[in-house]
Amino acid sequence: MELPNQTRDTLWTLIATPTIWALHFLFCYVVAAYDCAPNARIFQTIEGTRIAIAVATIVSLAAIAAIGWRAFREWRAGEGKSPHSADTAEDRERFMEFSSLLLAALSFVAVTFGAMPALVFVDCR
């Protein structure tokens, strides 16, 4: 069954979710480093950074979830059977969707991990 608005998967859609992880990671690192630099007043608190990270995390997780959900829906609706090793454009598409789903799950976990330090640390020590 073809879903309406099927997206065509490519290598770019495959790496969308880990790219979001990378941007989120970079963002967290940069705001914290900027806030704490030059790392002289180490007891200075970092509310702003923590809020910014919280917001970025929610946005990233939502985006990853949406992309993962899309992949999941299209993958389930498709008819291909699991190893997706048939010689058809259809099965290639299913394979890409399933792999995107797996990557979305991994990215979701990795973003969650990445946000946790902001829960624990309150200053620049």
Place this chain on the structure above:
Amino acid sequence: MTDAEETLVQKAQEERLEAVWASPKGWRYWSDVNNTSIGIWYTATSFAFMLFAGVLGLMIRVQLAVPDNDFLTANFYNQVYTLHGTAMMFLFAVPVFEAVAIIILPQMLGARDLPFPRLSAFGYWCFLIGGIFVCGSLFFNAAPNSGWFMYPPLTTEERFTPGYGADIWLLGLSFIEVASIAAAVELIVGTLKCRPPGMRLNLMPLYAWYVLVVATMILFAFPPLIAGDILFELERLFDWPFFDPTRGGDPMLWQHLFWIFGHPEVYIVFLPAIALLAMIVPTFAQRSLLGYSWIVLAAVGTGFLSFGLWAHHMFSTGLPAISLGFFSAASEAVAIPTGVQIFVFLATLMTGRVIYSIPMLFVSGALAIFVLGGLTGVMVAMAPFDWQAHDTYFVVAHLHYVLIGGMLFPLVAGAYYYFPLAFARQLSARLGRWAFWLMFVGFNTAFLPMHWSGLVGMPRRVWTYPEALGLGTANMISSVGAFIFATGFLVVVFDVLRPRGRQPYAERNPWNAGTLEWLAEMPGKTWGVRSVPIITSRYPIWEQKNFIADYDAGRFYMPDAEEMKRETMVTGVLDAEPIQVLRVPGPSFMPMIAAVVTGAMFILATFHYWMATLVALGLTIASILVWLWRGTSFIPEKPRKDVGLGLVLPLYTSGPASVSWWAMFITMTGDATAFFSLVFGYFFFFTIHGDFPPPGVDGPGLFWPGVSVVLFALAWAAARLIQSLNSAGRLGAARACMGLGGVLALGAGGALLWGPHATGLEPTVHVYPAIVWTLCIWTALHAAVGALMLFYCLARSLCGLLTPTHDIDIRNVALYWHFMAVMALVTVATVALFPLASGGS
């Protein structure tokens, strides 16, 4: 056709193919560029460097065998361990991946060759020259001696490290890094565009997925190191104070840039080895690998996550705890995809009928050792634990468990597995068993005790230790183990090198594998593939009917070389539908010459022979131009050709359909990464300074950068315009734009340099002027290259080699100019606008 006629036709086809793809004879053999020859030289050379580095490892162990030893002097010891680590990582672990991939990737993809054979040859010669230069320095007691990561200020100040050691490291390795990137470009384009018809992304061998991921990682990991090397050399040669805190610099920047490279490097080494396992395991389980998508997940996921780990090598540098937390979290997250791969292999083995053989023996050894290394890795990824273990032998133990288990054992497994493919004969199973047990037992004897000695307090990189430390016994055991391990490895080396004239050829597909590379005949043919097969499954030899017979009879595509030209097929990225027949160049000494003069340039610069360096630079540019002019974008004698089975394909394509456009795109991505690493440097210095630019420093002002940006915009517009003018056949206008664009580009670069000059920025005084100058020079050099490209197109157009329908060159140059424009904008925004925005002068 009758059978007899068909056989005659086939014979004639085979003769033509053989003649076209034959390696040159005699001394001209060294002008060969075919992937099989280059791949074998490359592999052999990297193993030679490995043996050299291994001997250094043994020297370390002899020195440390007993307390208070004086087998080596302290200074020489430093050179030995530095070169051991450096050679193992830069001259063995990374190059051997590229080397092996150059041999087997085209075979796996049913391609006759990779798209840019001469580029592979260039990479090989660069590697050989650079490697000999770096290793050779040891014999003059002039080797680098500050550890494989060269931390400043130890390495930037003459009083700590007199002599040329650090320069040899920096320039020698930068040169090799360029070669690695060249190979990476080649491998990415090869995987994406040279697959056989029908090999869609979901049917690609997993090895190819790994190659794609790893080559892309190289593209993003090596440029930061190159940027670091540039800053480092500017400091060593011209006293620009990037890492000198008294003038605003900071040694931490080097640590960041080095480890942004260094950690992904670990995975760049590890993933290709796992890729070999992904080919070996299905063969000996005699079933398809379970969880294909899971492996793709693991490869891509690891590729990304490994870039978020760099600061776990900097846990003890006093970064804020929250920053350490981010890196610690990513380091634990990367264990997930790594674990997935191990479980997929185990599951495949458990559900198949496993055939025990020498490659499988090494595979099991690899898994056992690697899992232990992975466990200690999870331990040191926790910052508090690392504070204890950092710079002790615990880390030495960890890194060898990961590298030897995760890389060397799989590689040896791969050597046993693929030896028949390269040399048509089997390695001895009896010797293999000896080698395995010696290596396995020796390895654990050597490195297991190091966990303990490290935790007890044996520091890493120490020349000797007092008896009272009580570590004599542990160290003696380690040293004995190292020699047992080395003996085991020598058994492998002996088996590879012993003359095997009387040994019969291996049978075809000796392991009964399912993937394309095993189509090769024994002994192999230089043509790569007899005919380019149509693929409909992941394991064609197992699953496609009549496959080998059809292939042998040339019943697939391109069974002939009618025009006596080397050709391979180009296909689409997603579904591998045929697009083009690509003419690939044959043997030539040009790549070797280009490598020799490029190498000369780096080596002369190391010893500060500036005039000679300039001459070498001129020769380098000249040789590259000659190479491009004579060896690229040929205009074929006819537009299309019949490739068999009723398919007619074009012989020439340009723009995104052509492989060279992709190569340009990928190269520029790497180039942009190096550029952004320099920009990162600017902002890094900004964050650590209250005032940046420092008070009293005005520059580079707004005027000249402004002029420059306008000129850049015009040059970019010209480059864009040329493409459409040329396609429209308005050659006069197009040529005028080429000349004008080139001049504008030169003007733009000049204006950019004039800014800091006119405002009197003095790079040796403070890091601010130094980094501004660096960004401006980088961009101006790119403008000069862009101008050269436009003039090159002009000359090609005047000679009739660039025409409205044959426009590869100008399309690629236009692509370059897109990147150039972004670079110019970012540079000007950073050096001219940012100081205003941040409230500076």
